[in-house]
Amino acid sequence: MSARRVAVIQFPGLNCENESVLALARVGLAGEIFRWTRAADELRDFHAYLIPGGWSYNDRVRGGALAAKDPLLEVLADEAERGKPVLGICNGAQVLIEAGLVPGGSGVELALARNRMTARGGYYTRWTYVRVDASPCVFTRHLPAGTLLPLPIAHGEGRVAAREGETVSALTRAGLTPLRYVGADGRLARRFPDNPNGSLGAVAGLCNARGNVLAMMPHPERAQVLESLARTVSGPWAERRAAAAERGGDLEDQPGPGLAIFEGLRRHLVEAR
Amino acid sequence: MSAVRHAQAWVELNTSDPEAVSALRVARVHLPAGRRLTALRRLRLIELSGRLPERAALEELLHRSTQFYNPHKERCSVRLSAAEAVPAPDGAAVVLVCERGSERRPAAERWWLHETGEALEVREGAAWVLSFEPGAHAIELATELTMLRDRRHGLLCNPHSQDARVAMTVVPLPWIEDAACSAREGSHVGLDAG
Numbered sequence: 001m002s003a004r005r006v007a008v009i010q011f012p013g014l015n016c017e018n019e020s021v022l023a024l025a026r027v028g029l030a031g032e033i034f035r036w037t038r039a040a041d042e043l044r045d046f047h048a049y050l051i052p053g054g055w056s057y058n059d060r061v062r063g064g065a066l067a068a069k070d071p072l073l074e075v076l077a078d079e080a081e082r083g084k085p086v087l088g089i090c091n092g093a094q095v096l097i098e099a100g101l102v103p104g105g106s107g108v109e110l111a112l113a114r115n116r117m118t119a120r121g122g123y124y125t126r127w128t129y130v131r132v133d134a135s136p137c138v139f140t141r142h143l144p145a146g147t148l149l150p151l152p153i154a155h156g157e158g159r160v161a162a163r164e165g166e167t168v169s170a171l172t173r174a175g176l177t178p179l180r181y182v183g184a185d186g187r188l189a190r191r192f193p194d195n196p197n198g199s200l201g202a203v204a205g206l207c208n209a210r211g212n213v214l215a216m217m218p219h220p221e222r223a224q225v226l227e228s229l230a231r232t233v234s235g236p237w238a239e240r241r242a243a244a245a246e247r248g249g250d251l252e253d254q255p256g257p258g259l260a261i262f263e264g265l266r267r268h269l270v271e272a273r
Numbered sequence: 274m275s276a277v278r279h280a281q282a283w284v285e286l287n288t289s290d291p292e293a294v295s296a297l298r299v300a301r302v303h304l305p306a307g308r309r310l311t312a313l314r315r316l317r318l319i320e321l322s323g324r325l326p327e328r329a330a331l332e333e334l335l336h337r338s339t340q341f342y343n344p345h346k347e348r349c350s351v352r353l354s355a356a357e358a359v360p361a362p363d364g365a366a367v368v369l370v371c372e373r374g375s376e377r378r379p380a381a382e383r384w385w386l387h388e389t390g391e392a393l394e395v396r397e398g399a400a401w402v403l404s405f406e407p408g409a410h411a412i413e414l415a416t417e418l419t420m421l422r423d424r425r426h427g428l429l430c431n432p433h434s435q436d437a438r439v440a441m442t443v444v445p446l447p448w449i450e451d452a453a454c455s456a457r458e459g460s461h462v463g464l465d466a467g
Contacts, residue, residue, distance in 0.1 A: 057295055058291070058292075060291065060292040060296065061292060061295070061296050061428060061429065062431060065421075065428060065431070066299050068424060069299045069303040069304065069424060069428070070303075071303075073424060074424065077424070098421070098431065099424050100423050106423075107422045107426075108421050108423060108431065108433070109433070110433050111433035111434035111435070113372065113373075113431075113433070113434030113435075114372055114375055114434070116374075116375070121375075159434075161433050161434040162433050163432055163433045
């Protein structure tokens with residue numbers, strides 16, 4: 001059975017394409033870097049799409065604002081409408097939000113705004129705990145609600161914001177916020193640094209109503225093996241790493257928490273065949 | 274110290290601003306309202322409110338610290354009243370975009386206090402200067418290009434986290450402070466068409 005093909009779309013300035021392809025390969029998917037110079041229609045040949053992190057167009061105007069106008073996004077919107085999965089990570093999430101693919105109603109409904117933190121501003125990087133909430137999201141629905149995933153964030157503009165604050169609560173009630181920042185104890189992160197950017201509702205990832213498009217700020221591809229887990233991380237994943245180390249295994253071969261997002265994609269593509 | 278309460282510093286790169294160059298191309302190629310856009314510039318608009326010195330001393334203070342601008346790569350023009358011209362050509366629309374709730378510049382305020390002993394408020398936003406083909410309805414097109422609605426409409430301001438004001442001949446002073454007040458009252462885009 002041939003591997004499902006996933007286009008890893010690279011705009012100028014995106015720089016997480018290689019590790020994204022590697023994470024896809026670890027779950028048996030064929031990731032292929034698709035650069036902005038190719039004809040947009042060639043995207044239609046792929047089974048799924050991933051826009052990785054980085055700084056598309058140097059974050060000019062706003063993070064993701066210029067890439068969101070690229071004709072590639074029109075094709076991506078068409079294919080998403082047909083049900084193909086689309087994952088945006090960090091800057092990729094900004095592109096999807098600015099292009100209105102998430103939450104996918106009428107036009108742009110949200111912003112991933114500048115971080116709002118206690119006694120500091122700008123770019124911030126940290127390992128966070130993200131909780132999986134019940135959702136139709138194809139990337140997370142194989143995980144039991146309440147699953148904790150330690151994942152790193154690294155951004156200056158990742159705060160989920162809406163003109164009407166009620167928008168985000170409504171999305172949460174509708175199950176369209178599958179990933180939310182929590183403390184190590186799994187309780188919703190109310191303040192910095194557990195909520196690392198001031199996101200409304202501690203939202204770390206949002207999907208569309210159909211569940212096939214996910215925009216998430218944390219980087220699952222940077223947590224694809226146990227070796228990459230920060231020493232500050234506690235809980236079951238830290239125990240898993242300690243146990244693997246004790247057995248003398250190579251931690252670079254052991255799946256990390258971020259791989260769960262890619263595994264969700266693989267399962268969905270297998271079911272959709 | 275004079276009785277002046279507000280001043281604006283309009284800061285622009287001496288070279289072409291890459292952000293404006295990219296935005297101009299995207300607007301002209303991908304957005305219907307951008308087809309008649311002929312030029313786009315981006316300036317940093319810094320607004321100072323408090324007990325301010327006379328123009329020469331004010332200019333010298335701004336020149337002295339990169340909290341405000343870097344004279345090796347940027348130029349700065351100061352306005353002390355709304356009657357003074359802004360660095361924009363006749364007929365151009367000027368669009369102010371601010372991050373909602375993040376307009377203040379505490380580091381610049383601390384520097385000013387340290388240097389002068391005076392406490393003042395410093396706010397900053399982006400000022401985009403849009404020029405259109407003759408006969409185009411500049412205010413209408415500028416507003417359309419400003420407010421992000423979907424992939425084909427709007428670019429400069431995402432109203433879910435930013436506020437925008439659009440002006441023509443006369444640009445208010447203060448402007449950022451007024452825009453923030455309007456936003457608090459629920460208006461996230463405003464027209465100051467002088």
